[in-house]
Amino acid sequence: MRNTLLFIFCLSLFWSCQNSGHQKSEKLNVVTTTTMITDLVKNIGRDSVQVQGLMGSGVDPHLYKASEGDVSKLTQADIVFYSGLHLEGKLVDVFEKMGRRGNTIALAEILEEKDLISSTEFSGSYDPHIWFDISYWKRITKNLTNQLSKQDPESADYYKQNEKVYLKKLDALEKKVKEIISELPEEKRILVTAHDAFSYFGKAYGFNVIGLQGLSTATEAGVKDVRRLSKLIIDNEVKAIFIESSVPRRTIEALQESVKSKGFNVEIGGTLYSDALGNSGTEEGTYIGMFKYNVRTIIDALK
Template sequence: MLAVLAVGCAGEPDSGRRGTGPYEGSGPIRVVCSTGMVGEVVGRVGGDRVEVTALMGEGVDPHLYKPSPGDILALSRADMIVFSGLHLEGKMGEIFDRLGRSKPSVPLADGIAAGSLLETSGGQVDPHVWFDVSLWAEVVDAARDALAGFDPPYASQYAQNAEAYRDELIRLDAEVRGQVAAIPESRRLLVTAHDAFGYFGRAYGIEVQAIQGISTESEAGVHEINALVDLLVERGVPAVFVEASVSDRNVRALVEGCEARGHRVRVGGELFSDSMGPAGTLEGTYVGMVRHNVSTITEALR
């Protein structure tokens, strides 16, 4: 892998720049993206000018992701690399930085204003910004600017596509607000496997608690699970949720703990957190993923 990286960066001095541009090919521009959410943004903004490859598909945890030799080869052959940023992709960030010496390497979410970002008690930035749909709409502009800067002759096309997609996301944001508002206030408690839904809770007025921290590298202890059992019993919350890209082991322990206390809590469904659903399905799109999550949460908690 290191050899492939060395070839991909050969001849380019370490100037600290993110890429060289502008694009000199005839197209389509080969863009390798980290997650499906990022890939969708680039695909919607780039239209037929881009050929998008997303490395991390259904059920993949980006916090723990380790690239295959095929991934490294795809990255080295890409014209542009786009990733979420804010340290979501863990050690993959080192690879993106290295390749960024010779080609555009764009961290979409890094441009979000610091005042809009959430931090953990340990001072870490929460990278799961896509769960606030209005905040995720901001990265559409970052994709537009990156593509227009790399491929100036098509800047107006990118701007038009970005505006259409952003408008779609703003409508989705209003839809989510309406659905969550229908949950009785006393039941607005979302308990999940890991702390991916902080932005969702802040944006839509629902309390969020998680067994693990924002990275699945952290381990949950007995104390954390017992504290959540106490909270679920005290509030009479009817459901907790598993995640498609995270083991359900700890969530099942919560259910058993509540049962031992005489409170029946069920698994309300599976949420998509760090990855979207299967390609070719409604949940395999960003809008479809959000709608699935909100529908699952509201039906279980109401």
């Protein structure tokens, strides 16, 4: 009887450990740049990794500069994930130096050139905002899983299991996004935002996207940009324009005033998350929650 009880106890303990997650003596030390990548590492690595994100909610990766503390974190990391395609423009020199170590990974560079949107601002460069096409984010997920597995082969099966779960969630997100967008007639799918971050979104989901600033928020909008967009908004009777959480709202407010001065009223439809997720611990603080929020905000304002 005692042996039976002991066996049952050991079995229950075994299953408890299995269900609590992957157990290992040391967690992989992962450093990330953007909040989108930090969220992805948390979903794939879960309790096998210790992730440190350099950028928080509302931080603009185009303008972010590494502090001494950041450099220390980067050099001590087992593996570093950044987006690439010059999104983190002011960190490029740091990453190029670290790239020689072989553990600094630009996740977006797994995408083929034919899939990327060329930049008219920077010769030979591409639009880095690839996370706004969910099908691309699935590829990024697979790339990250493979890179974690190479660095930590002991946990490869665990990462693959988490990848499978997360890809199903992304499938569900893609279905939901298309369902919400179908509420808006095609002729009303004109999206005007603070900077040109949503081109992949437009290409994937059928929107004409215009940013007041260019691909990088380091590029200031000029008077001609404001006049050009004012005319487009009036000619197409666009109901709403959008500010972004990581870009000062003054540019969009200037555009709104320009449109009003010409006798047409355009509303500010809300704040979209572009280069950073929302606050940690909120639904918008996750990639999936951010995407749903953005789409719902856009559709409700433009309907």
